[in-house]
Amino acid sequence: MELLEKRILKDGKVFPGNILKVDSFLNHQIDVELLNEMGKEIKRLYDGTGVNKILTIEASGIGIACIVAQYFGCPVLFAKKSKTKNIASTVYKTQVESFTHGKTYDVIVSKDFIGEGDKVLIIDDFLAEGNALLGLIDLCNQAGAEVAGCAIAVEKAFQQGGKRVRDLGIRVESLARVESMSDDSLTFVK
Amino acid sequence: MELLEKRILKDGKVFPGNILKVDSFLNHQIDVELLNEMGKEIKRLYDGTGVNKILTIEASGIGIACIVAQYFGCPVLFAKKSKTKNIASTVYKTQVESFTHGKTYDVIVSKDFIGEGDKVLIIDDFLAEGNALLGLIDLCNQAGAEVAGCAIAVEKAFQQGGKRVRDLGIRVESLARVESMSDDSLTFVK
Numbered sequence: 001m002e003l004l005e006k007r008i009l010k011d012g013k014v015f016p017g018n019i020l021k022v023d024s025f026l027n028h029q030i031d032v033e034l035l036n037e038m039g040k041e042i043k044r045l046y047d048g049t050g051v052n053k054i055l056t057i058e059a060s061g062i063g064i065a066c067i068v069a070q071y072f073g074c075p076v077l078f079a080k081k082s083k084t085k086n087i088a089s090t091v092y093k094t095q096v097e098s099f100t101h102g103k104t105y106d107v108i109v110s111k112d113f114i115g116e117g118d119k120v121l122i123i124d125d126f127l128a129e130g131n132a133l134l135g136l137i138d139l140c141n142q143a144g145a146e147v148a149g150c151a152i153a154v155e156k157a158f159q160q161g162g163k164r165v166r167d168l169g170i171r172v173e174s175l176a177r178v179e180s181m182s183d184d185s186l187t188f189v190k
Numbered sequence: 191m192e193l194l195e196k197r198i199l200k201d202g203k204v205f206p207g208n209i210l211k212v213d214s215f216l217n218h219q220i221d222v223e224l225l226n227e228m229g230k231e232i233k234r235l236y237d238g239t240g241v242n243k244i245l246t247i248e249a250s251g252i253g254i255a256c257i258v259a260q261y262f263g264c265p266v267l268f269a270k271k272s273k274t275k276n277i278a279s280t281v282y283k284t285q286v287e288s289f290t291h292g293k294t295y296d297v298i299v300s301k302d303f304i305g306e307g308d309k310v311l312i313i314d315d316f317l318a319e320g321n322a323l324l325g326l327i328d329l330c331n332q333a334g335a336e337v338a339g340c341a342i343a344v345e346k347a348f349q350q351g352g353k354r355v356r357d358l359g360i361r362v363e364s365l366a367r368v369e370s371m372s373d374d375s376l377t378f379v380k
Contacts (some may be wrong), residue, residue, distance in 0.1 A: 028302040030266040032251075032259045039337065059248035060218075062264065063256040069222045076220040083291055103272055113219040 001041050001175040007034060014181045018128075018156065019100075026153060027060035035067040038175055042123075042151040045051065045173045049148045051121040052146050052151065053077060055140065056131060057096070057107060057132050067122045072121070077113050081138060092142040096135035106164035109139050118145035121180040127152040127174060130161025137170065149173060158187045172173050191231050191365040194343065195378050197224060201236060202249070204371050208318075208346065209290075216252035217315050225257040228365055232313075232341040233261035235363045239338045241311040243267060243304065245330065247297060247322050254343060255313045262311070267303050269326060272296040282332040288327035299329050308335035317342040318365060320351025327360065339363060347379045 013021040025031040051072050056065035057079045058167040065076045082093070082105070098105065114120070122136045133150055140147050149171030155162050156178040166173050177189035193197070203211040209284045215221040235283065241262050246270045249353035272283070272295070281298040312326045321339055330337050339361030345352050347367040355362050367379035 023300065024302065027269065028268065028300060030256060030259075030268070032256055032266060033263075035222070035256065036260070059252060059268070059270070062249060062252040063268075066220060066222055066225065066253040067260075069220075070226070070257075073223075075215075076222060078218065080218065080249070080251075083293075103273075103339075107369050110213065110218060112214065147321070 001038065002028065003034070003037055004176045007031075008154065008176055008178075009186060012186065016181060018159070018181070020154065020156070020178065020181060020186075022125075029142040030063045032063075032067065034058070035064055038064065038153065039068040039071045042068050042121075042153060042173070046072075046121055046148060046151065049121075050119045051148045053118050053120050053145070054123055055079065055109070055114070055120050055136055057081075057136060058124045060126075061124045063123060067123075068123055068151070075113075077109060079109045079139060082108045092139045093162045094135040094138040094142070097129075097131045107135050107139070109143075111143070113146050114140070114143040119142070119148050121146050121148050122150040122185075123152075123172070124150070125153045127155040127161045127172070128163075129160045130159075130164040133161065133165050133172075134163060151175075154178065193224070193227055198344065198366055198368075199220075199376060202376065204373060204376060208349070208371070210344065210346070210368065210371060210376075212315075212344065216254075218377075220253045222253075222257065225254055228254065228343065229258040229261045231365060232258050232311075235312055236338060239247070239311075240309045241338045243254060243308050243310050243335075244313055245269065245299070245304070245310050245326055246313045247271075250316075251314045254315060258311075258313055258341070267299060269297045269299045272297045272298045282329050284325040284328040284332070287319075287321045293380065297325050297329070299333075300367075301325060301333070302330070304330070304333040306334040306336050309338050310335050311338050312340040313342075314340070315343045317345040317351045317362070318349045319375065320349075320354040323351065323355050323362075327355070327358070341365075343369065
């Protein structure tokens, strides 16, 4: 998506350790107009697939998911990072290793809000090693819900996440796919 | 706001310890249509006040803030719960005690995205003891930004938060103000 690629080139910042900071418009400060354009594009890509629920993970997926959901006319469900050791029997639980924080989280969704018959579009801001997506897919599988696919703002295509998820036969659409990045250059997969 | 009050009566659940669960439509699963109606009402309340930034706190404020921001045509900034002990000099920091989790968090915003000349509308899903709002107000004060006011989905009017914030001379608009609640009844301030 050209609009997002241009914005990354203009306002994104590369830091050592393959960190791409887009916190001026995507995951700290949020440009809601840009999110709306992303929502239109994701709706175009997944039009006619029968999506009836959007699933994301706190925190930075939530804003994108809510704006995108307007184009699908469906609710958002966000998986929560659990703070307690005692997980209730009323939730599905999985584990997600965070690339950014070097830590593994228990991630939960309530059994009340996802189940058989649901067709789920999974949304997140970044796709790097794929751990968050694989966790969200696992939650859908536990619930017996169908995964229509994933829609990602920024995929680091030089990491393994995209391949890991696509190898499961799951559709992944990334609006910007970063091929390589360094201090003074950033290129996209064409 | 009648629509929200009716929804709370229909789908909200009261648990011991003054816990009101609205996770079927507000802060786990999110009804984006309802959020849009809340956005229109908040815009009506704060119309003409010159709001140019919406500030909230992760995680459950983000969805509301993004939908509401569409009516103001301005960006969202969400304060992050910091996971590190080393706080960079590039952020404003405050501390927020969580009523729900019984824990105190460091909460940060980047100095790049808030400052003098900003007129900030603070948004959150709940107002109980007011700790999150007071933390967000403190961040605005540190940044030299003006607080136009606060917009809250659900205020527990029987707790002290609303009074604490209003006593500072800051405008607080809550779309539903719960006067009292128990297992079998819930009333709103009229």
